[in-house]
Amino acid sequence: MSETSIDRDIRRHRAADATLTLTANGEPLAGREVRLEQLRHQFLFGCTAFEAVELASGEAEDPERAARLVELWEGLFNFATLPFYWGRFEPERGKPDTERVLAGARWLAERGHTVKGHPLAWHTVTADWLLDLDNAEIAAAQVDRIKREMGDFAGVIDMWDVINEVVIMPIFDKYDNGITRLCRDIGRIPMVRMVFDAAREANPRATLLLNDFDMSSAYECLIEGVLEAGIQIDVLGLQSHMHQGYWGEEKTLGILDRFSRYGLPIHFTETTIVSGETMPPEIVDLNDHQVDSWPSTPEGEARQADEIERHYKTLLSHPSVEAITYWGMSDAGMWLGAPGGFVRTDDTPKPSYERLHHLVNEEWGTNGALVTDEEGRVRFNGFLGDYRIEHRGAAAEFTLDGTGEARLALDLA
Template sequence: MSAANSKYSHRAATKTIKLSGADGNVLRDTEVIVEQTNHKFLFGCSQFDAIPYVNNMFKDAEKERAEQRFEKFFDLFNFATIPFYWGFYEQIKGQPMINETKKAAQWLASHGLLLKGHPLCWHTITAPWLLDMTNEEILAAQMSRINRDVSEFSGLIDIWDAINEVVIMPVFDKYDNGITRICKELGRIKLVRKVFEEAKKANLGAILLINDFNTSESYAILLEGLIEAGVPIDAIGIQSHMHQGYWGVEKTLEVLERFSRFGIPLHFTENTLVSGNLIPPEIEDLNDYQVEEWPSTPEGEERQAREVVSHYKTLLENPNVESITWWDFADGAWLGAPSGLVTVDNRVKPAYNELYNLVKGEWWLKPTKYITDENGEIKVSGFLGDYEVSCHGKKIGFTIDSANEAVELKI
């Protein structure tokens, strides 16, 4: 593991571990095994199957396929985004899917995943019953929804896409919706501020993102206005749905430079690379691309695998990036695209293997033997995250972070 002397050195550290026995005496010249158990960096994926799976909404064949996918999912990721689309979550006013969603969230958390809710406010897939209200009532309902859900899930979900796709929100004209109505009236900055303030009121420690697919200067200008207005943005969400082709390193670096200037952590929230035909470049809205079949191809899978490696390495090299979330795990979800890391029938694609080889290979400390010195110390170098030391049949955890002080462990 050479992270400390590489382009990933900002993500690594060396920790001095001092080991002693139960009697307090240091363990000199003792063999110990150290292995990594988690990354600090958030390697994530959208996870929309957990709600129907945990709540027994799947038929037997679907449930079996989901079980197979979850095994691969848990092997790779430490972070998951779960859905709170208002139009699905609360189709009938006053009947939100709190219990079903919480049950799924608890199950995912029990498998070691940190969770993010997506989204609290969005003009798409929003509650249809908002259209029967005045703008004042819509705003009140939106604030109430934020307060309810952020409070209800506090401690279980403390990361939220607070508001989604604000650049286009007030001029969105595909169909009428309550959120665009209030955004037109209030203006983007005022609405975003209200959303963030309400979410912070419900959970002061929550990490709140603004999230957008627009990676142009328009998004940057909006962010400037929000920051000047004092909106407490904890992270900037950047979508990279590359259904029309991989951005390439050059464009990715341009996007990173554009948004790194704010000094706010960057989360690449929705990353896709397809393993089949690309959407033609003349199509402006990806939702307009409708085909009966969109198969994954051998050539496309090899291309996807190469591009996944390039994309993740480019993002990890930038110290401002704290999270990368793949969207979706299996083919055929959004737009029916072959954008998964596994196929519909759960065949693992090369992209999954390549990503696994990075996250749990090149960027991971596998079980490694150390011998303590005369002071009972070892020096462990690795990516920031959680580790475990084994000695005399016992295991004890520690964290590699950027702090310089030694860690004393009693076996």
């Protein structure tokens, strides 16, 4: 297959040249075959990892199935999103689900995965007991909640979706909730300031995201207002639940160009591409699409695999994008019952799994044998990330970070 302009852009933004000088006891390893293995991508290939919480906490109904899903998860991803929906995390005030979620977060972090918490403030799935409080008390409870979670999980989770879907927050009318009441009272920008100030104070080292599904100018106006108010945002989160059909390259790149003008890194925080019938286009709120059954189909799976490849390639070709999070590994338990996972309800991988596995681990992975020259040097162009190089049982690790051509001296004694 011939290389496309998108493929060239991916290589330009995601790979770098490296020259390694290899020695053993100070002497060049000349004319030797060495083995290069990429251990981890710098780019964050992410997915929800709620199954890891069940597995690590010992509460999985079917531990073998949970372990299998986590194994499949690790075949694709290095970046996990864990659930902090307030109404489920602390359904009874003062009794948060810290221990169980922390077990899952530690398990993932110990395996080398970056972990993000989602979300700290959101009007949906928020705590019902907030309705018993006045707005000042709701604000105090929200700030305390942020400081508690960020403190309890610091060093394990240092990346957070601080506030979710602020554009719609004060006008949300599906049901009454404390967060909408508060945001309607104080306004969007003061709400963002309050939660980001609390998060920054609780963990100054954390990466803090503003996240939204609204890709209209309303989100741009919010971002501009937030930045003009001097509120520090580390990353912009863009959601892309494509239940009504794949966006396509032109729309996706257009959105990226619009939101990259703020000079902030971009994470595609919630991506879904279905492998069955697409949702009718006239649906405005995706939650309004209620069906008894939404099966994955062979035709849909073939389409999903193609669209997954196109979507991931498009995002990697744009220099502002640092992460992609897919919103669900398996069709079992997917949001809205959609057939959007990489794995069917019977736990078998779909073609989209195999396609992304090939991209991440082969096309975008850098592995293989190299031969040193007479001065012990090897040269290669590799995707950014962490590497291991080995010769006859001796090994060294290094990082290719894209700050220029890497010139490293490694001793394999």
